Amino acid sequence: MKESIEQRLAQAIAELEATEAAVARAESELSGASCTVRSQDRSVEVTVTAQGDLQALKFLDGKYRTMAASQLAVSVLETVQEARAQMARRVMRTFEPFTAASSGVPELTGVDVDWNKIFGPGVLEGPRAEDGRPSARRLRDEISDDTED
Template sequence: MSDMRETIEQRLAQAMADLETTQTAVARAERELADASSTVRSPDRAVEVTVSAQGDLTELKFLDGKHRTMSATQLAASVLEAVQEARAVMARQVMNTFEPFTRPSDAVPELPGVNVDWHKIFGPGVLDGPRAGANRSSSSRLRDEINEDTED
């Protein structure tokens, strides 16, 4: 019986050590992401945007005066597309940073990793940024819809 108790105590000690290591690693990851950002240029290279790890727009630059020859709707679509892509890039960076914490413990397999609902955290569509998938991006469809509107 003492062998079994020793094993349980050893496993508990290992689990506590793993928990402490994980807490330290999570705190380090949070500090690293606190200052992280993603900078993306729009496909038409008219604008450059920077977003924070939380997806907040922190900087917007109009490049080479291209915005002067664009309609307001074209410029708005360029800004939106760049922001969507920057948010998707940043979301993937956050996911990659925290992914190790979603795995079960190597030392104590009974301790599962953290279950994270990334879509709930980042919202719908963020992980499917304009350059991530479909043949036509959402902003291309937006441009088509805007261009189809007629002004009186």
């Protein structure tokens, strides 16, 4: 029986070391990752990092020149939110294997991750409605229309 415990301990240590190496690879892969999303109205394109930081913002085809300031702001904000949500889902897929319990060592439960705490509330829902169209109502309610001089 003592040998069985030693074998199980060795197996657990080996699995922990393999998991540690896999987490390091995942972190390395995501450190340079980014996600680029184009707005539904094709007026802007944004790129965010794995941490959700805005890395690039492009105004496409001069379309922004004919848009009201509030309309452009909504387009930018919704697109950034969608890019962050897509990147958050990518991060979750990358780390998902580490949240599952070990099949070889049942005592090693998976890591319990509070994704809302990591990404912030609402990031994973994104601004798109279920039918794929932007749900700008929330953003428009928070943006007051400024009169342009």
